[in-house]
Amino acid sequence: MARGRETAQRVFAAEYNSSRHEDRGTxxxxxxxxxxxxxxxxxxxxFMGVLMNKTNTGTGETxxxxxxxxxxxxxxxxxxxxxxxxxxxALSALEPPSLVGIVGKVRTFVxxxxxxxxxxxxxxxxxxxxPQRDRWILETSRFTLERVRALDDAASMEGPTIExxxxxxxxxxxxxxxxxxxxxxxxxxxxxxxxxxxxxxxTVIEGEGKSVEEMPPAPQAExxxxxxxxxxxxxxxxxxxxxxxxLYRDIMKRCEGEGIDKITLEETIQALLDEGQVYEPTIxxxxxx
Amino acid sequence: xxxxxxAPVIQEIRRALPELGEDRIEEELRRYLKYxxxxxxxxxxxxxxxxxxxxxxxxGPRSLVDLSGGESNFExxxxxxxxxxxxxxxANGEKTMVxxxxxxxxxxxxxxxxxxxxxEKGRTYVIRGASARLFRGEVEIxxxxxxxxxxxxxxxxxxxxxxxxxxxxxxxxxxxRDVRSGMGNVSVIGKILSLEEKTIETEGATKKIHDGMIADxxxxxxxxxxSAFLHNIGDVLRIKGAYVKEWRGIPQxxxxxxxxxxxxxxxxxxxEMSPRLLAEDLVGAGxxxxxxxxxxxxxREGSGLIFRCPVCNRALSSGSCSMHxxxxxxxxLRAKVVLDDGTGALFAVLNTEITEHLLCMGVAECEKRFAQxxxxxxxxxxxxxxxxxxxxxxxxxxxxxxSTMLPNGIAADxxxxxxxxxxxxxxxxxx
Numbered sequence: 001m002a003r004g005r006e007t008a009q010r011v012f013a014a015e016y017n018s019s020r021h022e023d024r025g026t027x028x029x030x031x032x033x034x035x036x037x038x039x040x041x042x043x044x045x046x047f048m049g050v051l052m053n054k055t056n057t058g059t060g061e062t063x064x065x066x067x068x069x070x071x072x073x074x075x076x077x078x079x080x081x082x083x084x085x086x087x088x089x090a091l092s093a094l095e096p097p098s099l100v101g102i103v104g105k106v107r108t109f110v111x112x113x114x115x116x117x118x119x120x121x122x123x124x125x126x127x128x129x130x131p132q133r134d135r136w137i138l139e140t141s142r143f144t145l146e147r148v149r150a151l152d153d154a155a156s157m158e159g160p161t162i163e164x165x166x167x168x169x170x171x172x173x174x175x176x177x178x179x180x181x182x183x184x185x186x187x188x189x190x191x192x193x194x195x196x197x198x199x200x201x202x203t204v205i206e207g208e209g210k211s212v213e214e215m216p217p218a219p220q221a222e223x224x225x226x227x228x229x230x231x232x233x234x235x236x237x238x239x240x241x242x243x244x245x246x247l248y249r250d251i252m253k254r255c256e257g258e259g260i261d262k263i264t265l266e267e268t269i270q271a272l273l274d275e276g277q278v279y280e281p282t283i284x285x286x287x288x289x
Numbered sequence: 290x291x292x293x294x295x296a297p298v299i300q301e302i303r304r305a306l307p308e309l310g311e312d313r314i315e316e317e318l319r320r321y322l323k324y325x326x327x328x329x330x331x332x333x334x335x336x337x338x339x340x341x342x343x344x345x346x347x348x349g350p351r352s353l354v355d356l357s358g359g360e361s362n363f364e365x366x367x368x369x370x371x372x373x374x375x376x377x378x379x380a381n382g383e384k385t386m387v388x389x390x391x392x393x394x395x396x397x398x399x400x401x402x403x404x405x406x407x408x409e410k411g412r413t414y415v416i417r418g419a420s421a422r423l424f425r426g427e428v429e430i431x432x433x434x435x436x437x438x439x440x441x442x443x444x445x446x447x448x449x450x451x452x453x454x455x456x457x458x459x460x461x462x463x464x465x466r467d468v469r470s471g472m473g474n475v476s477v478i479g480k481i482l483s484l485e486e487k488t489i490e491t492e493g494a495t496k497k498i499h500d501g502m503i504a505d506x507x508x509x510x511x512x513x514x515x516s517a518f519l520h521n522i523g524d525v526l527r528i529k530g531a532y533v534k535e536w537r538g539i540p541q542x543x544x545x546x547x548x549x550x551x552x553x554x555x556x557x558x559x560x561e562m563s564p565r566l567l568a569e570d571l572v573g574a575g576x577x578x579x580x581x582x583x584x585x586x587x588x589r590e591g592s593g594l595i596f597r598c599p600v601c602n603r604a605l606s607s608g609s610c611s612m613h614x615x616x617x618x619x620x621x622l623r624a625k626v627v628l629d630d631g632t633g634a635l636f637a638v639l640n641t642e643i644t645e646h647l648l649c650m651g652v653a654e655c656e657k658r659f660a661q662x663x664x665x666x667x668x669x670x671x672x673x674x675x676x677x678x679x680x681x682x683x684x685x686x687x688x689x690x691x692s693t694m695l696p697n698g699i700a701a702d703x704x705x706x707x708x709x710x711x712x713x714x715x716x717x718x719x720x
Contacts, residue, residue: 008629046631201714
């Protein structure tokens, strides 16, 4: 029997972008999966957020779009080419900033030095309104929390198994995620994901009743990226920059030691990018101007 | 060809396929060698062809209960409970098919032989070189060209009492939501919603059966009783020992006098007319009359304005029907979509009425306005559907490509969400 259609997983950018493992399968035509730090196997995903900007990197006849879509926890990087006609069409019609929903397949890029980037190859892109986006946040929070709770239980068990987690009342998908997470990311801290859920839910509450125009595109970016942190991060970037710029990964490591979490860092760099203090010559590299 | 190399290979094959015989092995080997095939390759080809696992010998004796479908070249000792011969037309001409039921001390299973093995009711046989496969969800013992059937001198199953044997595997206690086709021996609790007596013809005789609907608080299923049935609509029953078949991917319970039926007086169910299920529950098994809520993620090809064959109603493709050739079709509207709730993905086909309602336009008007620009109509449908949440009610059928919902009604999912958000965040802040 043919494998059924892959489910579109609900994951926040913070969880998705921190993925460091993929599972290409051994069977012929096996789908490609990214395994997130919480152990969610993602082949297809659904997310909604603010289209921050889009760049046409192709030519008039064969357009290619690179787009950035922010959810309250981070940014999804989206690349649409000629084999995604619906997505190309929709992206060319949408003007940032605007709220969009995207269904897409995972896309991975591993650099020579082993750095892993997870981005998205969109299948369908469509405009959404605030209630739609809010429902996605609620749904994604629930699925994410389900994974967090199963993982917490699994981590406190001796020799955790899927069966033992099912017995504790976890769903099968959450139990499977938890075991996978322990296998691939044992000991990893996932507080930043829980913080991400909080931020996302607050976005819903704070944004209640507002129209898209009234909403700042990335509401919490300005708030948290205080001048202090910004200065510090800029300093690190300068310090770590070689001729070609600084690796995002290295900046992240440096920041970890200073108590700047992943989300704050991403927001700060976004702010620095917006201010034109730094730029991103290629994905994963930040260079001061 | 060095003849001395042949002998050890023949012996090796013989160990793996003892029923094949030395002469036959040599004959087969020489046939391959004549085509310039290497000896090792020829050996592996023969082992695979005659059902041995490469390099491995026969799996040895097995009990019927241990088989899961997929094993080959094992041995069983079993008594034949029923057997009938039938001429069947196949691609290779007319063949005699022998099929029926066999039992050992563990259970009863179906067998089928395409090679005219002599298997008679009431006799016990040692069957060597058989294989097990899944057919319509049941494990079936398959007897092939290289299966031997032999009657032992002393019947080791002379004292076998088949009346207590399960028809299929170990008893599984399940909710109706988790019933899957192919399950052999389930225990369920449910309320009889409808019941009908029918007379059918089977093997030349007429037989009275009952069928109806049974439900618990998770799902409704159709059931068929193949023996006397003394219960009524509204009764809540525990049925132990039912087996599950399917129709269009929707599981159906079957049971007969082997099943243990108990009337439960102090249990009742709140039976929803269309119980809400998750997509993951429907990916493995279809259903009648359920509700699913999810997000529409794709409007698929074949949506919008279509033209149907006036003879058979099939959708025409480029003005041509797959059965009746070129036709002048009549216009119709439909939308084929993907509904995904994060636990699973279902296909759904929205019928004429639903699609007209979505577009606020009838078929005739659509034909007038969009006949020249069908793509625009699809874009309009995408605009109405993509990324939006809907609740759909109806039947879910299942085939090799996945589960398909055929909704008889859909509604935008406008359940308020702010309270849920508040509740979730207060739980999070508290922890």
